[in-house]
Amino acid sequence: xxxxxxxxxxxxxxxxxxxxxxxxxxxxxxxxxxxxxxxxxxxxxxxxxxxxxxxxxxxxxxxxxxxxxxxxxxxxxxxxxxxxxxxxxxxxxxxxxxxxxxxxxxxxxxxxxxxxxxxxxxxxxxxxxxxxxxxxxxxxxxxxxxxxxxxxxxxxxxxxxxxxxxxxxxxxxxxxxxxxxxxxxxxxxxxxxxxxxxxxxxxxxxxxxxxxxxxxxxxxxxxxxxxxxxxxxxxxxxxxxxxxxxxxxxxxxxxxxxxxxxxxxxxxxxxxxxxxxxxxxxxxxxxxxxxxxxxxxxxxxxxxxxxxxxxxxxxxxxxxxxxxxxxxxxxxxxxxxxxxxxxxxxxxxxxxxxxxxxxxxxxxxxxxxxxxxxxxxxxxxxxxxxxx
Numbered sequence: 001x002x003x004x005x006x007x008x009x010x011x012x013x014x015x016x017x018x019x020x021x022x023x024x025x026x027x028x029x030x031x032x033x034x035x036x037x038x039x040x041x042x043x044x045x046x047x048x049x050x051x052x053x054x055x056x057x058x059x060x061x062x063x064x065x066x067x068x069x070x071x072x073x074x075x076x077x078x079x080x081x082x083x084x085x086x087x088x089x090x091x092x093x094x095x096x097x098x099x100x101x102x103x104x105x106x107x108x109x110x111x112x113x114x115x116x117x118x119x120x121x122x123x124x125x126x127x128x129x130x131x132x133x134x135x136x137x138x139x140x141x142x143x144x145x146x147x148x149x150x151x152x153x154x155x156x157x158x159x160x161x162x163x164x165x166x167x168x169x170x171x172x173x174x175x176x177x178x179x180x181x182x183x184x185x186x187x188x189x190x191x192x193x194x195x196x197x198x199x200x201x202x203x204x205x206x207x208x209x210x211x212x213x214x215x216x217x218x219x220x221x222x223x224x225x226x227x228x229x230x231x232x233x234x235x236x237x238x239x240x241x242x243x244x245x246x247x248x249x250x251x252x253x254x255x256x257x258x259x260x261x262x263x264x265x266x267x268x269x270x271x272x273x274x275x276x277x278x279x280x281x282x283x284x285x286x287x288x289x290x291x292x293x294x295x296x297x298x299x300x301x302x303x304x305x306x307x308x309x310x311x312x313x314x315x316x317x318x319x320x321x322x323x324x325x326x327x328x329x330x331x332x333x334x335x336x337x338x339x340x341x342x343x344x345x346x347x348x349x350x351x352x353x354x355x356x357x358x359x360x361x362x363x364x365x366x367x368x369x370x371x372x373x374x375x376x377x378x379x380x381x382x383x384x385x386x387x388x
Contacts, residue, residue, distance in 0.1 A: 008158030012165075016086040016110075019150050019157045022164065024241045027255035028248040029150075033081035035278055036285065037074045040307035051305070058101055059293045063304070068096075068104040079107045081281065084141040085248070086150045089115055091141035094128065095292050102293055105139065113138065139292040141285055153247030160240040167237070183219035195219070249277045274308065282306045309340060328354050 005015025012018075019025045043060040044051040054060065067076040080091030092115065093107040114127045115138075124140065126133045143149060150157070187195070195215075203213050215221065238257065245252040251269040289304045323337040335349035 006154060008155050010155070010158040010162045012158040012161040014154045014158050014161065016150060018161070019154075020086070022157055022160050022244075024160060024244045024255055025150065025157055028244060028250050029082055029085045031250060031254050032085060032248065032278065032281065033078045035273075036081050036281060036306070037078035039282070041073070041077075042305055042307070044303050044305050046301060046303060051303070054302070057302070058103075059302075059304070062102060062105055062293075063289070068106055071105075071107065076105055076107055077285070080139065080141050081285070083107075083110055084143055084148065084281075086148055088143075088146070088148050088151055090143060090148070091139070091288075092126075093139040093292075094133070095137045095139060097137065105293075115140065136292065136295075139288050141281075141288045144280075149248045153244055156240060156243040156247060160237070160244065163233075163237050163240060167233075179221055179223045181215065181219050182222055183215075185218060279308075282308070328356055330354060 005013040005018050007013045020029065041060075041063050042053045042055070043057040043063075045054050063073045063077075065073060067073050071079075076093065080093055082091070083089075084091035087110055089110075091107075092113040093105050094113065095102045096104045096106065108128075112128065113133075115124050116127075117123065118125055124135060126135060126138045126140075145152070181195070181199075199213065202208060203211060213221065238259070241255065241257050242252045245255055245257065251273055253269050254273060286304050286306065290299060290302075293304070294302050319341075323332075323340060326332045327334055327337055330352040333350050333352050334355075335345035338345060338349065
């Protein structure tokens with residue numbers, strides 16, 4: 001066994017700790033967890049089908065400020081996500097309540113909060129130090145199939161670990177020479193030493209680069225080359241990176257495989273990451289936080305929302321084009337677009353008008369009106385000097 005954890009068919013033992021020493025796994029877990037924690041989060045009040053942000057809500061202070069005296073809201077969400085990605089029990093945190101509601105959220109060391117499913121309904125039962133705790137007080141983020149992605153790709157991670165160790169041994173202890181000198185005659189120790197010394201003196205160093213080497217006694221130079229298995233080693237390592245990316249449902253380009261990444265498809269990969277990988281985790285995280293941070297009576301009224309628009313902030317051109325298109329088609333008004341850009345509203349910006357055509361401009365006089373918005377022209381009113 002090559003370390004602590006569950007032994008795989010490759011001979012490597014894979015645990016959450018050993019798996020995170022594999023760069024591809026660490027990159028996948030870090031990318032997903034930090035992307036989720038970096039998004040804006042807010043508490044919203046649901047009324048008449050509309051959601052309004054409630055910045056003064058105490059739950060918002062825990063998630064956007066400090067979850068407790070030693071953990072920020074960002075660190076809390078990141079840690080819960082890491083646990084859900086790497087451990088089958090999922091991401092767990094305890095909500096400390098007083099009569100006024102939740103006052104702190106504590107994420108303990110993995111294994112401190114235990115969860116089991118005693119009956120067929122799969123209703124979880126939580127224990128802290130052996131004491132059963134109400135489900136209302138526990139934030140629990142679980143992965144698909146009730147298994148962590150790391151567990152589901154344990155064999156692929158094991159192969160990656162073995163290949164990493166093989167590469168280290170290859171270059172650390174068994175590095176191949178550039179070539180060998182072969183001779184038909186058996187040379188003594190003195191002759192070999194003289195040949196090596198003469199070869200180094202005439203061929204080694206930057207000043208001797210490109211010079212012609214001379215051998216004697218029937219000796220010949222044989223260039224060393226990699227066989228077909230060695231030549232495929234790098235491709236096999238690249239395949240393992242892609243296999244791990246598939247297990248975490250993340251584009252391989254986001255964890256370092258840029259072989260198929262181009263300027264044209266990078267934005268599409270980013271969209272796939274948000275839609276197919278991050279969005280399900282965000283929905284699950286929103287539900288887990290809502291269940292634990294609001295009472296049963298509060299849940300129909302309040303919810304927790306992550307701001308997905310933060311992903312478009314990087315591409316200002318795409319964001320501006322989308323806002324302009326929505327304003328032009330009168331789906332949103334200019335002030336709504338300005339709010340998306342964190343800009344203050346302006347007078348007249350609540351009008352739903354197409355800024356690209358004069359006919360639908362706000363305060364445009366109706367058809368048939370006179371010049372400068374005056375009264376309609378009378379047929380009898382003189383229009384030129386002759387009529388006058």
